Amino acid sequence: MNQGTPQPRVDRFRGHRFSAYFVAPVFFALAAWFWFGPELETLPEANDTSVHASLLSTEPHRTILGDPPRVHVNGFDRTCMECHRLFQSEEAKTQKLLQHEHIRMEHGPNVDCYICHDAEDRDQLTLGNGVTTKFTDVVSLCARCHPSIVDDWKLGSHGRTNGYWSADRGEVRKLVCTECHDPHAPRTPAMSKIEPLPAPNGWRQGNPAPDHHDSHGHKRDPLREALRRASEHHESHDK
Amino acid sequence: MRDYGRFLWRCARISFVGDWRYHTWMLTLSVIALLGLNAYAKQLVDGLATTGMTDQVSWGLYIANFTFLVGMAAAAVMLVIPVYVYGKHEMHELVVFAELLAVAAIVMCLLFVTVDLGRPDRFLHLFQRFNFPISMLTWDVVVLNGYLLLNMHICGYLIYCAYKKRKPGKWFYYPFVIVAIGWAISIHTVTAFLYVGLGGRPFWNSAIIVPKFLASAFAAGPAFIMLTLQLIRYFTDHKVPQGAIRLLQNIVTVALTIDLFLLGSELFTEFYADSHHISSLVYLWFGKDGYHALVPWIWTSVAMSVTALLIFYLPTKRSMFFVNIACVLLIVGIWIEKGMGLVIPAFVPSPLGEIVEYVPTLNETLVCFGIWAFGLMIYTIFVRITIPVLSGQLTHDRIYHTEVATDSATHPPTEGSLS
Amino acid sequence: MSADTQQQQKPGVSRRSFFRGALGAAGGMAAVTTALKPLLEFDTSEYTLEGFLQRHYKEMTPEELDAALARIAEAVEKRYEVRPELRDVKPMDGVEFGYALNLSRCIGCRKCVHACVAENNQSRSPEIQYIRVLEMPRGSIDMEKGDHAYDRPTVPDADHFYMPVQCHQCANPPCVKVCPVEATWSEDDGIVVIDYDWCIGCRYCEAACPYWARRFNFAEPQIPKEDINPDMSYLSNRPRQKGVMEKCHFCLHRTREGKLPACLEVCPVGARKFGNLLDPKSEVSQILRTKHVFVLKEEVGTLPRFFYYFDDDYHGERK
Incomplete structure (x- = not known):
C-alpha cells in the first residue's frame, strides 16, 4: 500500500463534527413516528373457509337392504315377505308398482320387477333359472349384465372402499353396487349432480380473471351459502 | 493485539467524523435503515404475510435483491484480475475499494436471505444438519460466507498494514487474492445453480442462465464501482486514475454486450421452438391471459440496457457524463432484470398453471430499502476509514485531526483529540 | 450513527x-x-428453550421424542383447549404407499380438499389446502387450461373433467434435495415428511416442487377450537407454526395404522385408490397392473407415487 508517504492529502471529510443538535432531533422525530405513527399497511383479510362437517360425511350414499330386507312402511318395520305373502295371486304379480310408486324405473330394458326380484320369495333376488341370492349379495346380480364393471370393482378400480387399506389391520369395507347406484335408475347415482364445495380462497390472489365467474356471470364467492347448504345437506343426505 | 484493538477503536471513531455532507448522507441512510428495521420487526410479529408473497409466488423482492447483490459482490473480481493477473499496478489501491464493496454487498446478501426466512430463529439448524453437498443453498451459504471472510481478510490485512506502515507480507494476502478470484466466479455461479437446478421450473431450468448471470453481474458490478470511484474522487482527494475508470468502462461494455447477446439467444431459442415451456416468458414479455404486471418492467429494463450499450459504443462513450448515465441505466436495468425478469416470472404461472401475480407490499419494500441503506452505510464507513489510512493520514504513530481547526488549536493533537 | x-x-x-x-x-x-x-x-408463548434446543427428528432419542411430544401436546392443549392424542407413528415394514386416481370418475366436488383440511388441522384463515382440483377441458391434460376457481351450481360439467393434485410423494423428490437443513425427507414407506420443528422457512422446496404441492404458513395458522382433530402425529397433522412449510403426507397418522386417507374416505365416487405398492394384491397394485396409468410431468424425473388413470371403456358420456 501507500507506504506512509509523508504528504498528507487534504481530507475533505474532515471538518465539523456534525452537530448533534441536528442529528438528535431527527432521531427523536423518527422515534416518535415509530411509537405514535399510524399503521401504514394492514394484513389482507382472511376469510374463514371452514365447511360444515356434515358436508364431509364418509357414509355411503344409499343404505342398502339387509338380509332379510326390512323396510319401514307406515311406521311398521316389515320384511318384504311379511306383506307380499298376502299378494301371491297371479294377478298381483303382474300388477304395476302398487305400493312402490316412488320407484323410478330407468334401468334400460329392465322394466319387469322379476328380472331381478324373485317372484316367489320377495326377500331374495333372482339370478335366473330359479337360483336366488340375498339382497346383501347384490353384486352377483349386477354381475350378470355388467361383468366387466364388477371385475373392475373386484380389482378395486371401480367403486368405493372405506375403512382400512389392508384386511390385516381392519375392515376393508368395499361398498357394493347399490350403496352408490339406485338399482332402479343406476345411471344417475346420488352424486351425479352436486354442488361443489367452496373454491380456494387464498391470500393476495389478485383480481380474478374474467373466467373466474360462474356460469351466471357472478363474481365468484367461495363462501357462498356454504352454511345454508350444510344444514340442508343433513336432510337430503340420507334419502 | 492491543494495537489491533486500538486500530478498531480509531476506525469506529473516525466513522462518526465528517463534514455536513457526510453526516447528512449517513443520517439519511440511518433513517431509512431504521424504517427497514421497524418494518422487519412487523414482519417478525405477523409473519411473511406482511410481504406480497404467496404460495404461488413464493420468492419475491428479497431473493431478487439477494441475487442482484451476489452479482455485485462477484464483480469486485473485475478490478482484481487486471491488477493481479495483468499487472496493472497503478490500480492497486482501487482494488481495496472494490473488495470493500464486495464485503458490503455480501453483508446485504446475507441480510436479504435472513429476512426471507420464515423462522430466522432456527438458523442454527444450518450448523446442526447441513445438507451439504446435496442442497445448492448450502453451497451458497458456504461460498458466500467464504467470500465474505476472504475479502474481509484481504481488505483488513492491507488496511491494517498501511496503518502500521508495514509492507504487506505477500504470503499473507496474495494467495487469498488468487483464491478470491476463483471464488468470486463461484459465488455467482452457485447462485445461478440455485435456480437452474430446479427441473420443475422450466423458466429457470436452462444452462444459459449461468453465463448470463455472470455477464450481467460483470456489467452491473463494475458500473457501480465506476460510479463509486468517481464519487471518491469528487469528495476526497484520493487519487483515482482515469485509466482505471476507462478500463472498467471497457469491461462493462464487453460484459453488457455478452449479456444482451445471451438474452437474445435465450429469447430466440424459446420463442422459435415455441414449446410449452415458454409460458413464463410469454407472461414476462407480453402478458398472459390478461395478466401483465411484469411487462412494463422488462421492456423498461431492456430499453435501459440497450440505451446503455449504445452509449458505450457511440462517440458518447468519450464523455464521462454520458458514460455515467449509461452506468446508472444499466445498473437499474439489470436490477430489474434480476428481480422482475428472473426470479418472479418463474413462479407465474404456477406449476399447476395458475396465474397469481406478485405485488410487493410497502412493508417488504421498506425492509429492502432498509437493507440497502444499511449496506451503503457500512460501505461508506469502510471508505471513510480506508481513505485516510491509505493516504497515510491515519497511521499507528500519527494522529488524525478530526476536530475543526479551532478545536485542534485549543487541544494539542493527542490521542484524545481523535474523539 | x-x-x-x-x-x-x-x-x-x-x-x-x-x-x-x-x-x-x-x-x-x-x-x-x-x-x-x-x-x-x-407472541412468545410457543418459543420455549426446550423447543429451541430440540434436535432433528432423526437425531432424537426415544426419551427426547417423548418429551418433545409431551411438550407439543401441552402447547396444543393450552392453545386449542383440546387434549390431543399426539404420537409418533413409524413406517410399517414391507409397505410402500401408492395412490391412484381415476380421472374418469372424479366429479370435482372438492370434498377431498375440505376433508383434508379438517383431518389435518390446516389453517382455515389464511386458508391452506393440500389438494387443488383443476377443472380441465376435455381433450387436453394441459394444466394451464385448467380452472382452479371453478364455481358451478353443480358439478360435474359435461365439457370438463376434473383433476385433483396433491403431493405426489416422489421417489426422487426435488424438494428433499434442495432443503438446506434436511427438514424434509423421504421415509421408508415412501412418504415425504417435514419436521415442522426443524424447517427454517426458506421456501426453496416450494420453488423446487413441480406439482405445487407445498404450502407455507405466511401467517399464524388459525383453526377454530371446535374443529381441531385431536388424532395427531408428530410428522403429520399436529398444528403447525407460522413460518414453516407443510404439505400432504398421505395422512400418515391414519395410513400407518392401516386406515385409508381422509381424502379417499370422503370421495363420493370412489375415484381415489390407496394401498401398498409392494403387495401385489392391493387395489393400487392391481390398478397399476391392469390400467393405463400415467404420472404428471414424467419428464421431470420425479418418479411420483401418485398415479392417474382413465377407465378404458370410458367415453365421457357418463356425465
Whole structure:
C-alpha cells in the first residue's frame, strides 16, 4: 500500500463534527413516528373457509337392504315377505308398482320387477333359472349384465372402499353396487349432480380473471351459502 | 493485539467524523435503515404475510435483491484480475475499494436471505444438519460466507498494514487474492445453480442462465464501482486514475454486450421452438391471459440496457457524463432484470398453471430499502476509514485531526483529540 | 450513527462536546428502540428453550421424542383447549404407499380438499389446502387450461373433467434435495415428511416442487377450537407454526395404522385408490397392473407415487 508517504492529502471529510443538535432531533422525530405513527399497511383479510362437517360425511350414499330386507312402511318395520305373502295371486304379480310408486324405473330394458326380484320369495333376488341370492349379495346380480364393471370393482378400480387399506389391520369395507347406484335408475347415482364445495380462497390472489365467474356471470364467492347448504345437506343426505 | 484493538477503536471513531455532507448522507441512510428495521420487526410479529408473497409466488423482492447483490459482490473480481493477473499496478489501491464493496454487498446478501426466512430463529439448524453437498443453498451459504471472510481478510490485512506502515507480507494476502478470484466466479455461479437446478421450473431450468448471470453481474458490478470511484474522487482527494475508470468502462461494455447477446439467444431459442415451456416468458414479455404486471418492467429494463450499450459504443462513450448515465441505466436495468425478469416470472404461472401475480407490499419494500441503506452505510464507513489510512493520514504513530481547526488549536493533537 | 460516547474524555474536552455526543447517542438509541416497538406484540408463548434446543427428528432419542411430544401436546392443549392424542407413528415394514386416481370418475366436488383440511388441522384463515382440483377441458391434460376457481351450481360439467393434485410423494423428490437443513425427507414407506420443528422457512422446496404441492404458513395458522382433530402425529397433522412449510403426507397418522386417507374416505365416487405398492394384491397394485396409468410431468424425473388413470371403456358420456 501507500507506504506512509509523508504528504498528507487534504481530507475533505474532515471538518465539523456534525452537530448533534441536528442529528438528535431527527432521531427523536423518527422515534416518535415509530411509537405514535399510524399503521401504514394492514394484513389482507382472511376469510374463514371452514365447511360444515356434515358436508364431509364418509357414509355411503344409499343404505342398502339387509338380509332379510326390512323396510319401514307406515311406521311398521316389515320384511318384504311379511306383506307380499298376502299378494301371491297371479294377478298381483303382474300388477304395476302398487305400493312402490316412488320407484323410478330407468334401468334400460329392465322394466319387469322379476328380472331381478324373485317372484316367489320377495326377500331374495333372482339370478335366473330359479337360483336366488340375498339382497346383501347384490353384486352377483349386477354381475350378470355388467361383468366387466364388477371385475373392475373386484380389482378395486371401480367403486368405493372405506375403512382400512389392508384386511390385516381392519375392515376393508368395499361398498357394493347399490350403496352408490339406485338399482332402479343406476345411471344417475346420488352424486351425479352436486354442488361443489367452496373454491380456494387464498391470500393476495389478485383480481380474478374474467373466467373466474360462474356460469351466471357472478363474481365468484367461495363462501357462498356454504352454511345454508350444510344444514340442508343433513336432510337430503340420507334419502 | 492491543494495537489491533486500538486500530478498531480509531476506525469506529473516525466513522462518526465528517463534514455536513457526510453526516447528512449517513443520517439519511440511518433513517431509512431504521424504517427497514421497524418494518422487519412487523414482519417478525405477523409473519411473511406482511410481504406480497404467496404460495404461488413464493420468492419475491428479497431473493431478487439477494441475487442482484451476489452479482455485485462477484464483480469486485473485475478490478482484481487486471491488477493481479495483468499487472496493472497503478490500480492497486482501487482494488481495496472494490473488495470493500464486495464485503458490503455480501453483508446485504446475507441480510436479504435472513429476512426471507420464515423462522430466522432456527438458523442454527444450518450448523446442526447441513445438507451439504446435496442442497445448492448450502453451497451458497458456504461460498458466500467464504467470500465474505476472504475479502474481509484481504481488505483488513492491507488496511491494517498501511496503518502500521508495514509492507504487506505477500504470503499473507496474495494467495487469498488468487483464491478470491476463483471464488468470486463461484459465488455467482452457485447462485445461478440455485435456480437452474430446479427441473420443475422450466423458466429457470436452462444452462444459459449461468453465463448470463455472470455477464450481467460483470456489467452491473463494475458500473457501480465506476460510479463509486468517481464519487471518491469528487469528495476526497484520493487519487483515482482515469485509466482505471476507462478500463472498467471497457469491461462493462464487453460484459453488457455478452449479456444482451445471451438474452437474445435465450429469447430466440424459446420463442422459435415455441414449446410449452415458454409460458413464463410469454407472461414476462407480453402478458398472459390478461395478466401483465411484469411487462412494463422488462421492456423498461431492456430499453435501459440497450440505451446503455449504445452509449458505450457511440462517440458518447468519450464523455464521462454520458458514460455515467449509461452506468446508472444499466445498473437499474439489470436490477430489474434480476428481480422482475428472473426470479418472479418463474413462479407465474404456477406449476399447476395458475396465474397469481406478485405485488410487493410497502412493508417488504421498506425492509429492502432498509437493507440497502444499511449496506451503503457500512460501505461508506469502510471508505471513510480506508481513505485516510491509505493516504497515510491515519497511521499507528500519527494522529488524525478530526476536530475543526479551532478545536485542534485549543487541544494539542493527542490521542484524545481523535474523539 | 449516533455520536460516539465519550466517557473517558481527557480533561480539556469541553462539556459541550460531551453533551452533543450524549444527545446524539440518546437520539440514536431512542430511534433504534422504538423501531422495534412491533416486537412488543410478539407472541412468545410457543418459543420455549426446550423447543429451541430440540434436535432433528432423526437425531432424537426415544426419551427426547417423548418429551418433545409431551411438550407439543401441552402447547396444543393450552392453545386449542383440546387434549390431543399426539404420537409418533413409524413406517410399517414391507409397505410402500401408492395412490391412484381415476380421472374418469372424479366429479370435482372438492370434498377431498375440505376433508383434508379438517383431518389435518390446516389453517382455515389464511386458508391452506393440500389438494387443488383443476377443472380441465376435455381433450387436453394441459394444466394451464385448467380452472382452479371453478364455481358451478353443480358439478360435474359435461365439457370438463376434473383433476385433483396433491403431493405426489416422489421417489426422487426435488424438494428433499434442495432443503438446506434436511427438514424434509423421504421415509421408508415412501412418504415425504417435514419436521415442522426443524424447517427454517426458506421456501426453496416450494420453488423446487413441480406439482405445487407445498404450502407455507405466511401467517399464524388459525383453526377454530371446535374443529381441531385431536388424532395427531408428530410428522403429520399436529398444528403447525407460522413460518414453516407443510404439505400432504398421505395422512400418515391414519395410513400407518392401516386406515385409508381422509381424502379417499370422503370421495363420493370412489375415484381415489390407496394401498401398498409392494403387495401385489392391493387395489393400487392391481390398478397399476391392469390400467393405463400415467404420472404428471414424467419428464421431470420425479418418479411420483401418485398415479392417474382413465377407465378404458370410458367415453365421457357418463356425465
